[in-house]
Amino acid sequence: MHERTQDAFCYVRKYGRPDLFITVTTNPKWDEITRELIEGQAPHDRHDIIARVFHLKLKSMIDLLIKDNIFGDVLCYMYSVEWQKRGLPHAHILLWLKDKARPNDVDSLISAEIPEPIADPVLYDIVITHMIHGPCDAFNGNAPCMQDGRCTKRYPKALVDETVTGHDGYPLYRRRSRDNGGFTVEKRVSGQ
Numbered sequence: 001m002h003e004r005t006q007d008a009f010c011y012v013r014k015y016g017r018p019d020l021f022i023t024v025t026t027n028p029k030w031d032e033i034t035r036e037l038i039e040g041q042a043p044h045d046r047h048d049i050i051a052r053v054f055h056l057k058l059k060s061m062i063d064l065l066i067k068d069n070i071f072g073d074v075l076c077y078m079y080s081v082e083w084q085k086r087g088l089p090h091a092h093i094l095l096w097l098k099d100k101a102r103p104n105d106v107d108s109l110i111s112a113e114i115p116e117p118i119a120d121p122v123l124y125d126i127v128i129t130h131m132i133h134g135p136c137d138a139f140n141g142n143a144p145c146m147q148d149g150r151c152t153k154r155y156p157k158a159l160v161d162e163t164v165t166g167h168d169g170y171p172l173y174r175r176r177s178r179d180n181g182g183f184t185v186e187k188r189v190s191g192q
Helices: 002-015 047-066 103-109 121-130
Strands: 020-025 074-083 089-097
Touching: 002 074, 002 089, 020 047, 047 074, 047 089
Parallel strands: none
Antiparallel strands: 020 089, 074 089
């Protein structure tokens, strides 16, 4: 890991700050994992399958980023793979783009919104199934993220019409209200 950090410093010295930081996380419910399990096995019983599937998906993601240039031409990239405490690998990818990403480009590159269910039902299903935090805060004080009556992940996030830099330096990504073209989803607390 120390060598990767030193490599990153060299890249920053030559190319400046990276334009994108992308995290890819394993989903133990991927079909490629679940169809290989024998009866009675859970994904965490088969680290070999998880590692192989993750490696193939990561390779595919790198190809999309580097060869297919979905964010534009890439000057260089680097990534590291880590294993979470619950036994799933994830990767952190740094991308340096030929045409630097500008602050005005953020909303065209990054979306923290719920997709339109009719225009893109597949993406909508993925997001509402795997990428929504909570409910927590006043809606569910017993959520695992709660500490001293507050969500440790800073949810719920404010609704804003365009991405802005927050007071603490972290971005507040565009999350539009229904009145301004955003979409919502209803999540229920189990048992309620």
